[in-house]
Amino acid sequence: MKTKKIINMVILLTILSFNIVFAQDNLQIEATNAIAIDYDTNEIIYAKDIDTRVYPASITKLLTALLLSEKIDENSLLTFTKTASEQPSYSYSKNVHPVKIGDQMTLKNTLDALLLYSANDIAYMVADNVSGNSKNFEILMNKRLKELNMLNSNFITPNGLDSNTNNHYTTTYDLTKLMKASYDSELIRNSISKTNADVRFLDGPVAHFENRNKLTGNNGCIGGKTGYTKKAGRCLLSIYERDNKKIIMAVMNSKYNLPEDSIVFEDMSKLADFAYNKKQSILYKKGEILKTIKKEYNIIPFIGPTVSIDIPIFTKENILYYDSNLDVNKKIILKDFNPWDLDDKFSLANLNIQIRDYNKSYDLYTSVTKKDLFFKNLYIYIIALVLILALIVFIIKFFTRNKRRNIYSNRRYY
Numbered sequence: 001m002k003t004k005k006i007i008n009m010v011i012l013l014t015i016l017s018f019n020i021v022f023a024q025d026n027l028q029i030e031a032t033n034a035i036a037i038d039y040d041t042n043e044i045i046y047a048k049d050i051d052t053r054v055y056p057a058s059i060t061k062l063l064t065a066l067l068l069s070e071k072i073d074e075n076s077l078l079t080f081t082k083t084a085s086e087q088p089s090y091s092y093s094k095n096v097h098p099v100k101i102g103d104q105m106t107l108k109n110t111l112d113a114l115l116l117y118s119a120n121d122i123a124y125m126v127a128d129n130v131s132g133n134s135k136n137f138e139i140l141m142n143k144r145l146k147e148l149n150m151l152n153s154n155f156i157t158p159n160g161l162d163s164n165t166n167n168h169y170t171t172t173y174d175l176t177k178l179m180k181a182s183y184d185s186e187l188i189r190n191s192i193s194k195t196n197a198d199v200r201f202l203d204g205p206v207a208h209f210e211n212r213n214k215l216t217g218n219n220g221c222i223g224g225k226t227g228y229t230k231k232a233g234r235c236l237l238s239i240y241e242r243d244n245k246k247i248i249m250a251v252m253n254s255k256y257n258l259p260e261d262s263i264v265f266e267d268m269s270k271l272a273d274f275a276y277n278k279k280q281s282i283l284y285k286k287g288e289i290l291k292t293i294k295k296e297y298n299i300i301p302f303i304g305p306t307v308s309i310d311i312p313i314f315t316k317e318n319i320l321y322y323d324s325n326l327d328v329n330k331k332i333i334l335k336d337f338n339p340w341d342l343d344d345k346f347s348l349a350n351l352n353i354q355i356r357d358y359n360k361s362y363d364l365y366t367s368v369t370k371k372d373l374f375f376k377n378l379y380i381y382i383i384a385l386v387l388i389l390a391l392i393v394f395i396i397k398f399f400t401r402n403k404r405r406n407i408y409s410n411r412r413y414y
Helices: 002-025 057-071 107-115 120-131 134-147 172-183 186-192 263-277 370-376 378-413
Strands: 033-038 044-048 077-079 104-106 196-199 207-210 221-229 233-242 245-254 281-284 289-298 306-315 319-321 329-334 349-355 358-365
Touching: 033 172, 033 263, 044 263, 057 107, 057 120, 057 134, 057 172, 057 186, 057 221, 057 233, 077 107, 077 120, 104 107, 107 120, 107 186, 107 196, 107 207, 120 134, 172 186, 172 233, 172 245, 186 221, 221 263, 233 263, 245 263, 289 329, 319 349
Parallel strands: none
Antiparallel strands: 033 044, 033 245, 077 104, 196 207, 221 233, 233 245, 281 319, 289 306, 306 358, 329 349, 349 358
């Protein structure tokens, strides 16, 4: 009876283990493109079609906010412009409170209106105040994209509206770079981390905004930006922090289920749980030989004849990585070393691992030591020692014989 219980328990644990692994390896989300990437190391934890062109919609406003924070003094006032007044819903002037051209707003209130409420007119107000007009701002946006190494992106409008153009695009991978740069800005970081804010123009009434990113402040979500157009679908770019680990995540071209508008947030929540629970895979096991090199050395250090030896190179630790089905570039870089310097603590090479912008270097070692070189050539040293001893004996005998001859010659002379 006990045996049967044990067998049933083993079967149950096996099924549970299988289900856990299966859940880790299969993330079911509606978004057609998604990514999770470590904020500090740039290691990609999860990738789903991250290089295909997507439309950023209002996520564009993060770049607009970044340029505002970089180009305009924090204590400056921004002025509402004619171009801003012409923007469609969702706009502050059309959907919140009427605004007159020339009305002014503080920079911090501008950021909250832009990033929490996602006001389309505020984006154009920023563009006009930063660059004089939206065309100049377009040039500035694309210059900044290149500086951020977002090489597969091109922005046209400061608010992300794309009905009149197909040239306002990015990739899911590129957007993680925008989020990192945005979060590094204290002004933007403080804005996107709010769950709500009170905003007003100087001469206008106070408007209370709830953050359109419903996940902010929950389960580790510390900021983000939503977006939607017909081309873009529902999308969300977020940053999370759990257990002192920050992860940037994006779900693009998800479904927009009105009136609940829940699917994109469910996608993001699933991705966040998946990313934080995913375990790293072993790329190379501890002690695994990665390469064997042939190295020449002098049998007698510095002077002796040259021979070669095969030197296996291995790692002293498990080399781990997140398997996201992306190419892993592995490169072994040998150091300049003398085999006579080898011991078990001597690192004679480095292994560089690169996955996109993730780079990490590991020290490599060998089991070959100077003792191995000595014993490998022991017979040569013995032969050499015998020859040296024979030479010494010969020299001694030679000088002894000559000395005796000289003594004998001298005696005959006297």
